[in-house]
Amino acid sequence: MTHIALIRRIVTAAALLATTAALAYAADVNDYPTSARAEYVYGCMKANSETREAINQCSCSIDVIASLLPYDRYVSAETVLSMSQVRGNLGGEFRSSAQAANAVRDLRRAQAEAEVRCF
Structure with a gap:
């Protein structure tokens, strides 16, 4: 040879x-379902603007988040954020749990990286 x-x-x-x-x-x-990506982009556009540029930026943002955070961690963090708004003991469990805080921290880091890369 x-x-x-x-x-x-x-x-x-x-x-x-x-x-x-x-x-x-x-x-x-x-691994993020299309519906989860669409929901994120919709909420992102409502928070920023409803322009063509916002579609591109928000789509980029969820792509970056998906590249940094597995979908199950994303769902956990979104659940914690939603449930922590509930008043009383149930909401308190989500606000005070170390595991919940870690999930939200990971999501916030991914969102910050997406902000830097996409906006």
């Missing part, structure tokens, strides 16, 4: 590995 043939095999193997890694990453990034 010549050096050229060996190099071709190595390059082919590296390309296959890179493609597999890219597909795995894409699957991880795209």
Whole structure:
């Protein structure tokens, strides 16, 4: 086997590995259901403006969040934020739990990174 043939095999193997890694990453990034992405973009646009630029920025924002935070953590943080608004003992559990605070902190970090990258 010549050096050229060996190099071709190595390059082919590296390309296959890179493609597999890219597909795995894409699957991880795209684990958010379309409805969750649409809901986020809708809320984001209502909070910012209802322009074409806002669609692009808000879509970018949820893509960044999805790349940094698995969907189950996103759902947990959204649930905590929603339930912490409930008055009384039930809401208090969500406001005072360390696990809940960690979930919200992770979401806030992802949102801050999205703000930097997209707006």
